[in-house]
Amino acid sequence: MTVYKQLADLIFPEITETIEDLEKRYPERDLPEGAMVTRFAPSPTGFLHTGSLFASMTSRKFAKQSGGVFFIRLEDTDQKREVAGSGDSLISQLQTFGVTPDEGYLGTDKEIGNYGPYVQSARADIYKVVIKYMLENNMAYPCFCTPEELSKMREAQNANKENFGYYAHYAKCSTLTPEEAIERIKNGESYVIRFRSLGDYHNKVAIDDAIRGHIEMAENDQHIVIYKSDGLPTYHFAHLVDDHFMHTTHVTRGEEWMPSLPIHIELFNSMKWTAPTYAHLPVIMKLDNGNRRKLSKRKDLEAAVSFFLEQGYPIEGFMEYLYTIANSNYEAWRDENPTADKDEFKFTFEKMSLDGALFDLAKVQNLCKEKLGHMNTLEFSEAATTWAKEYSPELLKLIEKDPAYFSQIVGIEREKENPRKDYEKFSDILPLIKFFYNEYYDEMVKELVFPENLSSDTIKKVLSEYVKVFDLELSEEDWFAQMKEVAISCGFAANAKEYKKNKEAFLGHVGDVAAILRLTVSLRAQSPNLYIVMKILGKEEVTRRINNILTK
Numbered sequence: 001m002t003v004y005k006q007l008a009d010l011i012f013p014e015i016t017e018t019i020e021d022l023e024k025r026y027p028e029r030d031l032p033e034g035a036m037v038t039r040f041a042p043s044p045t046g047f048l049h050t051g052s053l054f055a056s057m058t059s060r061k062f063a064k065q066s067g068g069v070f071f072i073r074l075e076d077t078d079q080k081r082e083v084a085g086s087g088d089s090l091i092s093q094l095q096t097f098g099v100t101p102d103e104g105y106l107g108t109d110k111e112i113g114n115y116g117p118y119v120q121s122a123r124a125d126i127y128k129v130v131i132k133y134m135l136e137n138n139m140a141y142p143c144f145c146t147p148e149e150l151s152k153m154r155e156a157q158n159a160n161k162e163n164f165g166y167y168a169h170y171a172k173c174s175t176l177t178p179e180e181a182i183e184r185i186k187n188g189e190s191y192v193i194r195f196r197s198l199g200d201y202h203n204k205v206a207i208d209d210a211i212r213g214h215i216e217m218a219e220n221d222q223h224i225v226i227y228k229s230d231g232l233p234t235y236h237f238a239h240l241v242d243d244h245f246m247h248t249t250h251v252t253r254g255e256e257w258m259p260s261l262p263i264h265i266e267l268f269n270s271m272k273w274t275a276p277t278y279a280h281l282p283v284i285m286k287l288d289n290g291n292r293r294k295l296s297k298r299k300d301l302e303a304a305v306s307f308f309l310e311q312g313y314p315i316e317g318f319m320e321y322l323y324t325i326a327n328s329n330y331e332a333w334r335d336e337n338p339t340a341d342k343d344e345f346k347f348t349f350e351k352m353s354l355d356g357a358l359f360d361l362a363k364v365q366n367l368c369k370e371k372l373g374h375m376n377t378l379e380f381s382e383a384a385t386t387w388a389k390e391y392s393p394e395l396l397k398l399i400e401k402d403p404a405y406f407s408q409i410v411g412i413e414r415e416k417e418n419p420r421k422d423y424e425k426f427s428d429i430l431p432l433i434k435f436f437y438n439e440y441y442d443e444m445v446k447e448l449v450f451p452e453n454l455s456s457d458t459i460k461k462v463l464s465e466y467v468k469v470f471d472l473e474l475s476e477e478d479w480f481a482q483m484k485e486v487a488i489s490c491g492f493a494a495n496a497k498e499y500k501k502n503k504e505a506f507l508g509h510v511g512d513v514a515a516i517l518r519l520t521v522s523l524r525a526q527s528p529n530l531y532i533v534m535k536i537l538g539k540e541e542v543t544r545r546i547n548n549i550l551t552k
Helices: 003-011 018-026 049-065 086-096 123-136 147-159 178-186 235-245 257-272 305-311 314-326 331-336 359-371 377-391 391-401 403-410 426-436 437-447 456-471 474-489 497-503 510-522 530-537 538-552
Strands: 036-040 069-072 102-109 110-112 142-143 192-195 204-209 212-216 224-229 249-256 277-281 283-288 291-294
Touching: 003 123, 003 178, 018 192, 018 235, 018 257, 036 249, 049 069, 049 086, 049 249, 049 257, 049 277, 049 283, 086 102, 086 305, 086 497, 110 277, 123 142, 123 192, 123 235, 142 224, 204 257, 204 277, 212 257, 224 235, 224 314, 249 257, 257 277, 283 538, 291 391, 291 437, 291 510, 305 426, 314 331, 314 359, 377 403, 377 426, 391 403, 391 426, 391 437, 403 437, 403 530, 426 437, 426 530, 437 538, 456 474, 456 510, 456 538, 474 510, 510 530, 530 538
Parallel strands: 036 069, 069 102, 249 277
Antiparallel strands: 102 110, 142 192, 192 224, 204 212, 283 291
């Protein structure tokens, strides 16, 4: 028995499995040639970031279109930062946006697939097998440096204007003999386990990134911690082990992980394992006072996908937007295929941006307005009800009070070839339809103000004459003709053209009369088709509202 094996057995006496055992337990996947195995590996440290949704959507798309596998792995090794329940919340939100895995973590105590566990804290023995192998082969070593010693090391590096880290002559525990390490462990000294890097920062390592092409970076020379004193691995080491034994072929992740590439390449090379293909996605950016910056969890509401869910942006509209920033040729494809399912489009790494994609909320809103505008009345009503059940008790109360009435309201001109597009998100509904409900109207009418160019006497005259004659049983054409007659009798021109020719002869034109009626019944200067609004309200309610204004 070598002294290195004695050291490994001292640290992990309970581990009897070998690398070969793990290879048998997790064999190569039986997939078609070219099929990609991709993953999303979130940490349960808070809300689902819009950038994370973008990355997970992209990973899933590549797997699905290639006939491969997309899985979710929960990376919970940083337990100090873990937020209770956030893992389940992440999964739930991903599912809401249609990012569902073929295998992996599905929530607390729920997972499917043959390559688990899919929660890192449950994979401790797997990591120990690999670390024990590395100790036995002098690829890793115990480090006994205290926080105080590491702090002094950083101070020295700062004073010498050197790179921070545990490397070269600063990696002092790398020179300990196995015998010395064994003695210190037996003496009860605390330690972590570090990877023994053989890299030289002055040398270059060549890497082919699926998006950025051929790049060269400085070799890793950092003796990174791979096993913490709490018995859990670090991210870098867990990535090595998990993506090898889960047979991940492509790692799609944000470009903020680029500096870690040399570490990951050296780890894979040290084990003589084939590294996955890396594809570093552009970071989602935002304009701030003319400057581009990363979409911020702290500064930007739209950085959290929960913002879009709570506001009621339609899922399909939001995902459509993410497709436009994923591949530069998507919008041209959509113009040529306006009714096709977006998943008929094939993603390619070559069409992904090298620069940060600029998040455009106005574009999101426009796409969502299109999606909502083209829903039929039944689809819209059902989707609005589903959203209200989760996020708006006030709207839900109105819907459940009279579902048919609600459908009439949101269905105004919805079935036309070019439907109205009043809503960009479901949270727009309540503010725009409140006037249809008496309990809101009677409160809101107190704040009603008519345009200054219309005198009280003029308004009274128009409403007094109109309430005597209006008939909602007429066709829309005849109804408008009737309103025009009232306008003319009250001193208004029959149309805007006639009014412009001789403004002194008229109080206004028929459009001004329509505006008086619109404000009276809807309290809004702009509303859906006035004739349909009045039909939905009914003659009795319209009469009540006109008389109410007259008395005030």
